[in-house]
Each structure stands twice: as structure tokens, then as C-alpha cells.
Amino acid sequence: MIFQRTAVIGIGLIGGSFALAGREAGVLGEVVGVARSERTLLEAVHFGAADRTTADAAVAVRDADLVYIATPVAAISAVMAQIAPSLKPGCVVTDAGSTKLGVMQAAAELLPPHAHFVGGHPMAGSERGGVAEARSHLFHGRTYLLTPTPGSDDALARLRELVIAIGARPVVVDAQSHDRIVARTSHLPHIAAAALCLALGDNVLQRDFIGAGLRDTTRIAEGPVEVWREILMTNATEVLGALDEFIAATERYRDAVASADEEEITRLLDEARAARQRMGES
Amino acid sequence: MIFQRTAVIGIGLIGGSFALAGREAGVLGEVVGVARSERTLLEAVHFGAADRTTADAAVAVRDADLVYIATPVAAISAVMAQIAPSLKPGCVVTDAGSTKLGVMQAAAELLPPHAHFVGGHPMAGSERGGVAEARSHLFHGRTYLLTPTPGSDDALARLRELVIAIGARPVVVDAQSHDRIVARTSHLPHIAAAALCLALGDNVLQRDFIGAGLRDTTRIAEGPVEVWREILMTNATEVLGALDEFIAATERYRDAVASADEEEITRLLDEARAARQRMGES
Known part of the structure; x- marks a missing residue:
């Protein structure tokens, strides 16, 4: 077990697959799924991606050791602003956006110093297939890019371990590169x-x-x-x-x-x- | 049998495959292969693409009912100039070049009025693999573009029939289009x-x-x-x-x-x- 409690915000194809893979590998404990649509929330539980759900991201992150933001990249900074006041000290925050510099800047501006952010970009299935299409093997053999922030060494080490556990290949790179x-x-x-x-x-x-x-x-x-x-x-x-x-x-x-x-x-x-x-x- | 005697000038992958396919389908009779290299000429006979060979294109076309020019496209006009004086009245001349307007202009300028030219472009294997790589099924299911000249109706009809016989799909189009x-x-x-x-x-x-x-x-x-x-x-x-x-x-x-x-x-x-x-x- 690497993270006891995880909040997946935007639990669609990527977020759902991440949750399924992490649970199957035994590295994620309880998963709280967050989505705007009621149907997605029902499906997330139905397909085993989440133990419980809520439409309120701030509520979901309150006890989370890991916050996984899998919304469209343009929505990530708004999510960060929304969850920032509720983040638990020491929690790890990551995302699954295809571009990284803007996300890193948003994290630096919006997240509290007691949360540790590491950017993520799994090179797998960019289409928004929805949580019903989520599969635990989605990341198998794929590159999983990680962009660390200063002081995130411990968070980076845990995420690397997690990425390996779900079958992907972690590659660390700075956001600008x-x-x-x-x-x-x-x-x-x-x-x-x-x-x-x-x-x-x-x-x-x-x-x-x-x-x-x-x-x-x-x-x-x-x-x-x-x-x-x-x-x-x-x-x-x-x-x-x-x-x-x-x-x-x-x-x-x-x-x-x-x-x-x-x-x-x-x-x-x-x-x-x-x-x-x-x-x-x- | 559509053509009793065929000269294939530049008997490599395309020319060789054309000869093999036409013979296998029973629409080509005797095939005379032409190439510059002695090795290609030996291989053309060895692999069954030609009955006999010569390095002299003018000699090869003397009794030919069909002349198939399968050299690189840049060499086609030089071949036409070389064979023009030896072409038999009523013979059909075609080529396998990937571009057509220049070839059509060269044919109009260089070939005698008693030869009937129709341009050809088989959409198959453009790489020069050599006659050893020639296969009778190379054109199966492929589009075979034909660009007629004025007064070539009969030649076009015979070539269409031949193209169908070797398993390809003839499509007639003007050279400029x-x-x-x-x-x-x-x-x-x-x-x-x-x-x-x-x-x-x-x-x-x-x-x-x-x-x-x-x-x-x-x-x-x-x-x-x-x-x-x-x-x-x-x-x-x-x-x-x-x-x-x-x-x-x-x-x-x-x-x-x-x-x-x-x-x-x-x-x-x-x-x-x-x-x-x-x-x-x-």
C-alpha cells in the first residue's frame, strides 16, 4: 500500500483506469471518485473504480493522502483553487494533463506549502472514453512522464513506485523540457x-x-x-x-x-x- | 491471350511482377526482358519473368505487340527515343511511372503515329526491389491508373482487360488530373x-x-x-x-x-x- 486514501477528481477513462490499476496492484487503498455528472459517479462505483463518490472535490480531498486530478487540462487550475483549503498536510497531489508548464505554475500559486505536487502525464489513451471504458491495463508498457517541483523528492519517489506498480515506465523530466x-x-x-x-x-x-x-x-x-x-x-x-x-x-x-x-x-x-x-x- | 509478344524494358520489381502476373493469367505470350545489368537479365529468366533477354531495348521491341516501360520515370523519354524507330506498326506502348504528364508529352513527341501509347501507374510497391522480388500477385486488389492518348481507344480497351486479368482495378484518368x-x-x-x-x-x-x-x-x-x-x-x-x-x-x-x-x-x-x-x- 503506497496511499491509504486517494481522491480521483475527474474519474473518467484515465482517472478510472488509474484507480482500477492501483487497486488491482494493491498500492491504493480507498478511492473517492469525483465527477460532475451523476451518471459518471454511479458508473465509477459500478465498474469498481471508486469505493464512494461525491460531486464536491473539496469534500473528497479532505482525508486524502493522494489527490489525482484527471480533469481536462484547462480545468486543472480551477480544481486546484477549489481543493487548496481542504488539502491534508503532507498529502501528494498529481495530475494527468498532456501539457505541464501551466499546471506547474498553477500548483505553485494555488496549492498550500503543506501539499506536495508532482506533475504527471501518462502517455496512454487521450480520448475521453468515460469511466465505463476504464481498464486496469491501460498504462501497461506505456511511458508515464513525471515533472517534479522543488521539495517534492519524497512525493516523487512514492509516485515512481506507484507508476511502476501499475505497469508503466516512469520518466522524470522538468516541465519546460x-x-x-x-x-x-x-x-x-x-x-x-x-x-x-x-x-x-x-x-x-x-x-x-x-x-x-x-x-x-x-x-x-x-x-x-x-x-x-x-x-x-x-x-x-x-x-x-x-x-x-x-x-x-x-x-x-x-x-x-x-x-x-x-x-x-x-x-x-x-x-x-x-x-x-x-x-x-x- | 491479349498480347502475343511483350517487351518489358527495365525488368525489375514492377516489370517483372507484371510479366509474371500476365503469364500466369494467360494474357501475355512470349516476354522479352530488357535491363542494363547482366545479373538482372539472368535473374529475369531464372525467376520466370522473361523467356529471353537482351540489353538492347531497340532489338527487344522489334516484334513486340506490347512494350512495357518499367524504368525509373526520369529514364522513360530516353527509352522512347531509343525504341521509336524499331516499333512495330499497331503495337501498344505503356509505362509504369508515378507521374504522367511528362511521360505523355514525351510519347507524343517521340513515338511514331503507328504506335499506340497509354500511360500507366500501378499503385503498388514503388520501391526498386529488383526482379528477384517480383511476384505475380503484386497488383492484386490495387488501383491501376491508365491515362489514354487521343486515338488509343483500342489500346486502352486491351490494357484494361489485361489489368483486370492480373487482379488489379483499372481506373482511367487524364494525365493532368x-x-x-x-x-x-x-x-x-x-x-x-x-x-x-x-x-x-x-x-x-x-x-x-x-x-x-x-x-x-x-x-x-x-x-x-x-x-x-x-x-x-x-x-x-x-x-x-x-x-x-x-x-x-x-x-x-x-x-x-x-x-x-x-x-x-x-x-x-x-x-x-x-x-x-x-x-x-x-
Whole structure:
């Protein structure tokens, strides 16, 4: 047992899976689920993700040793403001948001010094499938990024142990590096795929011409709009930097094609191919 | 039997698979294989793709009812100039290049009026795997694009029949539409994937942050450089048009993120998602 009592705020796919996994692994004790909808609260108990529920986050955290905030990332700071006065001294607070710098700043401003915050980003199922879709194996084999705050060493150690217990691989990274890297490895590819879909226009209907390459390249553009809107809004600075680098790279190809520069085209294709190969296969 | 005697010029993966498939289906009679390397010629006979071979394309086409040009696209016009004086009256000439307008123009300029040209683009295995990799089922279930020339109705009808016989699906399209559409459904995605790889820089080494989304989006950037260089060189005009549309679409995302315009970000993500869904799954 790592935490006797846990409050999961926003007990949907991620929060529910976390609770199921932690209970199954024997590292979480009692779980109190929090959600706004009555139906979610009933389902959380029905599917075994929570022992009891409440619609009031402040009530839920009162005796909690661990507070797990799994709401949409844009709602996290409001949750922090709401729960701050009720947090128990020594409790550990973490979240499951896909961007981290804003969350870390909110935690520094809003949480009391007697609570220990460590940011979290489980790289698993970003779609909001609801608690009925929650599975204890959701995090198996996945990377679980953790962004510590000053003085959170003990909380970080306990969360690392917990992450390992639920089958994931903890990776510690500072929040700024996190947001800079995911802007490039996750957010930029999403925009590239989406922009490609826009640029295709009515050609998306040319089924005879659509092969596996185009399908692969655009697949992620089908991701949930509200999740991606929040990600782009909360990581705007890094996303803009990544986009400028991407537009510059695309313009290098355009210029090489426009000037029929065979050597430069070869160089650019070679460089991209080598980069893709360095990425490795999973 | 649709063609008694066929010359396959550039008998590698595509040309060899075409010969194997046509012979297996009983629609091609004798096949004469042409390649520059002695080893390829030996392999073409060894693997059953050709009955006999020669390094001289002009000799090969002398008695041919069908001439199948499966060289790299940049070499097609040189092959046409070489074989033109030796083509038999009434013979059908086709190719397997990934871009079509340049090939059609070369055919109009270089081939004699007594030869009937129809452009071809089998959407299968673009990598130059060599004749040892040739398989009779390579075209099974694939789209086989055919671009007719004026007065080629009879040749087109025979090639359609042949394409169906080897298990592929013939789709007739004019050369200009072909190049405009593939610039968007095939060539643009390749550049987007390649530019993404370049923009990632050293982040390609951040294995902990690299998920299925990024891998899918960049997969095609591993394609063979020489094939893609030729495609971009021979379809430059359409590729430039597609690239400008793509850069404009990417800039719409950038502007929306830069101005934190939540509504516009939602609209752009929604539009892309709907376009991807209209593409359908294969």
C-alpha cells in the first residue's frame, strides 16, 4: 500500500483506469471518485473504480493522502483553487494533463506549502472514453512522464513506485523540457496531419488515389477536437516554435523543388530518411 | 491471350511482377526482358519473368505487340527515343511511372503515329526491389491508373482487360488530373512527413516521448530517396501548388494558436477531422 486514501477528481477513462490499476496492484487503498455528472459517479462505483463518490472535490480531498486530478487540462487550475483549503498536510497531489508548464505554475500559486505536487502525464489513451471504458491495463508498457517541483523528492519517489506498480515506465523530466519536446513529438505531428487534411480539400474523395501512405500520415487528425484544442491552447508558445521550424523545413522542400535543385532535393530526402530511421520502430 | 509478344524494358520489381502476373493469367505470350545489368537479365529468366533477354531495348521491341516501360520515370523519354524507330506498326506502348504528364508529352513527341501509347501507374510497391522480388500477385486488389492518348481507344480497351486479368482495378484518368491528384494524395504527404522529420531535429532521439502517432505520421519518409527525387522533379508544378496550399493551411493553424483564438482552433480541428473521416478506412 503506497496511499491509504486517494481522491480521483475527474474519474473518467484515465482517472478510472488509474484507480482500477492501483487497486488491482494493491498500492491504493480507498478511492473517492469525483465527477460532475451523476451518471459518471454511479458508473465509477459500478465498474469498481471508486469505493464512494461525491460531486464536491473539496469534500473528497479532505482525508486524502493522494489527490489525482484527471480533469481536462484547462480545468486543472480551477480544481486546484477549489481543493487548496481542504488539502491534508503532507498529502501528494498529481495530475494527468498532456501539457505541464501551466499546471506547474498553477500548483505553485494555488496549492498550500503543506501539499506536495508532482506533475504527471501518462502517455496512454487521450480520448475521453468515460469511466465505463476504464481498464486496469491501460498504462501497461506505456511511458508515464513525471515533472517534479522543488521539495517534492519524497512525493516523487512514492509516485515512481506507484507508476511502476501499475505497469508503466516512469520518466522524470522538468516541465519546460516536457512541453518543448511534446510540442515537437506530439503536437506538431497533429497539426501537420490536420493541415494535410485541410490542404487535400475535395481530393479526400479520390478513393482510387488514396493509399496506405496518406492514411498513415493523416490518421491522428481524427483525434478528439476538444482534447487537442486544450493542448494547443495550453502549450501555445512551444507549439508556435515547433510550427515555425516545421514551416521553415517545408519551405526548404518547396524552394528545392521550385529551383529543380536535384542535389538539394536528394539531400533533404536523405536527411529526413535518416532522421526517421534514428527514431526507431516500436 | 491479349498480347502475343511483350517487351518489358527495365525488368525489375514492377516489370517483372507484371510479366509474371500476365503469364500466369494467360494474357501475355512470349516476354522479352530488357535491363542494363547482366545479373538482372539472368535473374529475369531464372525467376520466370522473361523467356529471353537482351540489353538492347531497340532489338527487344522489334516484334513486340506490347512494350512495357518499367524504368525509373526520369529514364522513360530516353527509352522512347531509343525504341521509336524499331516499333512495330499497331503495337501498344505503356509505362509504369508515378507521374504522367511528362511521360505523355514525351510519347507524343517521340513515338511514331503507328504506335499506340497509354500511360500507366500501378499503385503498388514503388520501391526498386529488383526482379528477384517480383511476384505475380503484386497488383492484386490495387488501383491501376491508365491515362489514354487521343486515338488509343483500342489500346486502352486491351490494357484494361489485361489489368483486370492480373487482379488489379483499372481506373482511367487524364494525365493532368492524375498529376494534380497524386501531388496531393501522395507527393504532398511524403514531403509533409519528411519536413516533420527535419523539424524534429534531435527530438527523434527522445524515445520516451515518441508514440504511435508520430511513427504513423512520418512512416513514409523512409521511402526510397531516388524514387521520390524523381517524382518531385517530374511533377514539380503540381507539387509546388500542393505545397503552397499546405503551407497556407499550416499557417492558419499557426495564426489561430498565436492569437489564442479558441473558436478558430476548434473550427480548424473540426474541419480536418471531418476531412479525415470522409477519406474512409481501407
